[in-house]
Amino acid sequence: MYARKGYELVKDLANGEKGQLQPFxxxxxxxxxxxxxxxxxxxxxxxxxxQEESVDVRETRNSDHYGALxxxxxxxxxxxxxxxxxxxxxxxxxxxxxxxxLELLELPEEIQEKLSPSEKNYFGKHSxxxxxxxxxxxxxxxxxxxxxxxxxxxxxxLDDMGEGILLSDKTANLALHSMHFLKRTDAEQYIARVxxxxxxxxxxxxxxxxxxxxxxxxxxx
Amino acid sequence: MATEESASVxxxxxxLISTTDVELLKRAxxxxxxxxxxxxxxxxxxxxxxxxxxxAEQNEEIFEANNxxxxxxxxxxxxxxxxxxxLRSYLRVRLQKIEKYLFxxxxxxxxxxxxxxxxxxxxxxxxxxxxxxxxxxxxxxLPDNYRSILKQSIxxxxxxxxxxxxxDTFVICKANxxxxxxxxxxxxxxxxxxxxxxxxxxxxxxxxxxxxxxxKIDLV
Numbered sequence: 141m142y143a144r145k146g147y148e149l150v151k152d153l154a155n156g157e158k159g160q161l162q163p164f165x166x167x168x169x170x171x172x173x174x175x176x177x178x179x180x181x182x183x184x185x186x187x188x189x190x191q192e193e194s195v196d197v198r199e200t201r202n203s204d205h206y207g208a209l210x211x212x213x214x215x216x217x218x219x220x221x222x223x224x225x226x227x228x229x230x231x232x233x234x235x236x237x238x239x240x241x242l243e244l245l246e247l248p249e250e251i252q253e254k255l256s257p258s259e260k261n262y263f264g265k266h267s268x269x270x271x272x273x274x275x276x277x278x279x280x281x282x283x284x285x286x287x288x289x290x291x292x293x294x295x296x297x298l299d300d301m302g303e304g305i306l307l308s309d310k311t312a313n314l315a316l317h318s319m320h321f322l323k324r325t326d327a328e329q330y331i332a333r334v335x336x337x338x339x340x341x342x343x344x345x346x347x348x349x350x351x352x353x354x355x356x357x358x359x360x361x
Numbered sequence: 362m363a364t365e366e367s368a369s370v371x372x373x374x375x376x377l378i379s380t381t382d383v384e385l386l387k388r389a390x391x392x393x394x395x396x397x398x399x400x401x402x403x404x405x406x407x408x409x410x411x412x413x414x415x416x417a418e419q420n421e422e423i424f425e426a427n428n429x430x431x432x433x434x435x436x437x438x439x440x441x442x443x444x445x446x447x448l449r450s451y452l453r454v455r456l457q458k459i460e461k462y463l464f465x466x467x468x469x470x471x472x473x474x475x476x477x478x479x480x481x482x483x484x485x486x487x488x489x490x491x492x493x494x495x496x497x498x499x500x501x502x503l504p505d506n507y508r509s510i511l512k513q514s515i516x517x518x519x520x521x522x523x524x525x526x527x528x529d530t531f532v533i534c535k536a537n538x539x540x541x542x543x544x545x546x547x548x549x550x551x552x553x554x555x556x557x558x559x560x561x562x563x564x565x566x567x568x569x570x571x572x573x574x575x576x577k578i579d580l581v
Contacts, residue, residue, distance in 0.1 A: 173502045180504040219507055222499045230491060234460050262494040269486040276479045277452065
């Protein structure tokens with residue numbers, strides 16, 4: 141009561157790593173919502189009591205008024221906690237659209253499990269809003285996340301992505317552990333997913349001209 | 362005498378450099394990245410840059426077809442890539458700022474007017490999406506008087522659930538010319554009275570907001 145559960149919900153959010161999602165805490169969320177309804181019922185009961193005693197509801201400052209005020213304030217605090225929870229998760233989801241990709245199906249399984257159905261819906265709508273903006277402006281905003289240093293980079297495939305992947309000037313067979321000399325813009329869409337994996341790393345060749353960036357399709361969330 | 366002449370030659374050179382489109386884009390990009398609020402959209406600049414990029418790409422293809430030395434081709438390619446990066450990053454930073462302060466941007470006409478048409482449409486779509494998401498998950502389950510997205514409850518006097526960009530963050534900036542007290546807002550004349558040219562200053566954003574809009578200051 142009195143927003144203690146709301147506080148737990150927010151703590152749940154804060155305890156997760158920054159930028160990572162926990163599974164949507166359905167139970168706690170519903171408990172907080174139930175408490176909100178309870179507070180509201182109490183609030184109404186107190187106000188009705190004050191009206192029955194034909195006391196001026198807005199002006200008097202008796203114990204009923206203060207009781208009603210406490211219920212109102214806890215209700216608002218619960219609302220803030222709930223909104224903060226949903227809103228921060230929505231922000232993390234917005235970041236996914238930039239970092240991972242715009243297709244819902246491209247999100248790896250582990251992430252999809254943690255989203256509630258409404259959040260998956262939101263992700264889909266948000267990415268289609270982004271896509272329609274990009275289509276109107278005519279520029280693809282998902283490439284070039286990092287300032288370009290070399291037009292071509294040497295990459296090593298960490299996960300088997302199969303044959304016949306179509307790149308801008310040739311088709312490549314991206315088998316496991318093969319090295320390729322690819323155009324930066326092509327390779328980026330695969331490297332973009334590197335950011336989510338704690339194991340990703342860059343190696344510079346000792347000869348020193350190009351950077352080798354490992355491509356990976358595995359995620360740890 | 363010679364030093365004065367070379368100083369003025371340097372000045373002319375700087376003037377020349379600073380008026381190329383790429384320099385203007387770089388400047389707009391730097392300012393946008395450093396500022397806590399969204400700045401005016403440079404629509405004509407973006408349009409020109411897009412056309413120049415298209416032209417450069419066509420030149421690229423002509424070079425490749427004519428078998429010009431690969432080094433030259435890759436240098437042009439690098440230049441093209443870098444300009445494209447600037448443009449994309451500029452648009453991206455603006456979109457991310459819109460995402461961050463969604464409801465506030467749509468509420469305040471001043472910010473709404475700084476967006477391009479496509480950005481305005483994007484902002485409206487985003488508010489609808491986020492609004493319906495919040496409604497579905499939270500607000501529909503709350504009692505009647507507490508269902509607004511912008512206000513905590515209907516008894517609130519103003520929209521207190523909308524975060525506003527923090528204008529009192531500190532930024533590093535450099536003046537393009539000598540600025541006297543007249544260039545700053547009169548309210549802040551107690552705090553800041555003048556700024557020397559090319560001196561790096563660490564100052565509260567809201568003090569330099571006005572000269573920034575007039576183009577006299579650059580954020581770093």
